[in-house]
Amino acid sequence: MIFRNLVFAALAVGIFSGLVLALVQQVSVSPTILAAEAFEVSEAVPATGGHGHDHNGHSHGEEAWAPEDGAERIFYTAVANIFAAMGFALLILSAMAYSRKGNIKNGVLWGLAGYLTFFVAPAIGLHPEIPGMEAANLQGRQGWWLITVTLTAAGLALIAFGQASLKAGGAVLLVIPHVLGAPLPETHGFAHPDALAVATLERLAHSFVQSAVIANGVFWLVLGISSGFIINKLGIIKTKEA
Numbered sequence: 001m002i003f004r005n006l007v008f009a010a011l012a013v014g015i016f017s018g019l020v021l022a023l024v025q026q027v028s029v030s031p032t033i034l035a036a037e038a039f040e041v042s043e044a045v046p047a048t049g050g051h052g053h054d055h056n057g058h059s060h061g062e063e064a065w066a067p068e069d070g071a072e073r074i075f076y077t078a079v080a081n082i083f084a085a086m087g088f089a090l091l092i093l094s095a096m097a098y099s100r101k102g103n104i105k106n107g108v109l110w111g112l113a114g115y116l117t118f119f120v121a122p123a124i125g126l127h128p129e130i131p132g133m134e135a136a137n138l139q140g141r142q143g144w145w146l147i148t149v150t151l152t153a154a155g156l157a158l159i160a161f162g163q164a165s166l167k168a169g170g171a172v173l174l175v176i177p178h179v180l181g182a183p184l185p186e187t188h189g190f191a192h193p194d195a196l197a198v199a200t201l202e203r204l205a206h207s208f209v210q211s212a213v214i215a216n217g218v219f220w221l222v223l224g225i226s227s228g229f230i231i232n233k234l235g236i237i238k239t240k241e242a
Contacts, residue, residue, distance in 0.1 A: 002236060009230045010089040013086075015085075021085065021218070022078035024215045025081075026074060028211040029208070029212060032130060032208045036204050039201055092107070092227045093230075097236060100237050103232050104228040107224040107229065108224050109224070111225065117149055118220075119220070121174070133189070136184050136185045144183055151176055154170070
């Protein structure tokens with residue numbers, strides 16, 4: 001019964017939080033991405049009539065697919081946000097159920113922990129990127145991201161719930177990924193041949209980082225608050241309320 005209620009709560013929280021994130025992204029993040037995509041350098045189409053084609057400044061291979069700009073792109077972005085939010089909500093709700101502390105105040109704290117773990121800590125080494133930026137090897141970035149998230153979560157858990165003798169160890173875990181360092185590309189910046197375009201892209205990149213920080217902060221705050229609200233509303237936690 002408790003698991004079923006947790007899943008139901010995660011579905012509700014995920015839909016709500018995912019839609020909120022999609023709205024914030026549409027207002028503050030997507031315009032920057034679209035502006036950067038306009039500067040992408042299309043790959044040359046072979047004179048022999050290859051399968052590649054250009055659409056609104058993007059070059060797509062025969063196997064490549066991407067949603068069309070507009071309603072289709074917004075829809076798929078919202079769906080992806082909702083599924084991700086459901087997973088994060090289930091983590092927060094399960095943590096609340098395990099600790100038997102679930103209300104809006106606790107939700108804010110869990111949301112902050114999620115924000116630090118899944119966005120802030122990785123973003124210190126791997127800044128949010130706009131289209132056209134040079135990036136390191138994908139597998140290397142994914143591996144470092146996973147290590148950073150894991151150690152950050154463990155470090156925060158030790159600081160928040162561990163004995164006094166373990167809290168220093170939690171702080172050490174927080175800094176290990178950044179001492180190791182995130183994988184970096186061989187060249188930095190943008191590969192666009194036009195210096196004026198590069199200057200514009202650099203401004204867009206700065207704006208994108210600010211927008212991503214705000215959008216993710218709003219998302220995790222809404223996720224935490226709504227998780228604390230619904231777990232209390234459904235009465236999933238019966239004792240030791242805080």
